[in-house]
Amino acid sequence: MPRASATPFLNPLPRVRLLATGGTIAGAQLTTTSRGYQAGAFSIDNLITALPQLADIAQLEIEQVARLGSQDMDETVWLNLAARADTALASAEVAGVVVTHGTDTMEETAYFLNLILASDQPVVLVGAMRPATAISADGPMNLYNALAVATHPDSRGRGVLVVANDEIHFAREVVKTNTTQLGTFKSPNRGLAGLVNAGRLHFFGAPPRRHTSGSAFSLDGLTALPRVHILYAHAGLTRELIDAAVQTGAAGLVIAGVGDGNMSSAALAACADAVSRGVAVVRSSRTGGGVVERNIEIDDDRHGFIAADELNPQKARVLLMLALTRTRDPRELQEIFFTY
């Protein structure tokens, strides 16, 4: 049975670098029950001031990296955020990093950092489903728990983590599954990394694949990422949008396929043409869980396709962007998808 593990009392308190990017956790409404709100309206200083309990568990060093709703998160912010986290982790003084982030694309940023940061120190992403001004806002406890996870020695070497709703998720596994509910984050394939109860941690396991200090990807020399589009399959998908995506000069396409990464015959033909023009094509699934294997129904060897394995389309896009900085060979790309 796992035992609750409170953050050990340390004197002086551990230092945590808090990198703020906006999101609903920093969102403000006009009234406490209004539906609309402005993401990132509060600065990280405002959030910290409202939560004096944070000072009981860590010394905070605060950086406001961005102030946006995470729908506007892009590669430029990712690279800047990764560089700031990297700098923080290089300091012997810093025990861990916490990133406040909108929940909509948190899984993508978390997985990107999981692949690119080279440290065993804890890196924890945290957000909220209710704005900071809402009745029973979830942000303060999420932030407190995130800080507890980031300062705890048991969190080392587990890759980038996501903390929300008293749960700890691995970056590779976590998916946002609900538009508004607090329990939106799930890890459908391999389950939770653990639980965190008012700052007390219970870890259940280790991350399954290579990450952070074990990753071959790095920030060195990385100034831009190749263009990769996601295309959503449906009954009767025709080829026009796939052709159009190739026309944009994309280096890669991810198909959010039906079932186990399947697609219509017309889409299949368009994807095969894309591969013959040097575009990497990854077959993922729109189902929300499970594995896309090679060579089931579709002849991946003949078409030169890559199976996404366990990655959903948005995470497959992140891995493909990084993988394409190393190779364009479909066999090597497939190996990368079996490794991360």
Ligand SMILES: NC(=O)C[C@H](N)C(=O)O
């Ligand atoms: N709950 C949230 O944080 C949603 C918000 N739109 C965001 O991702 O920034």
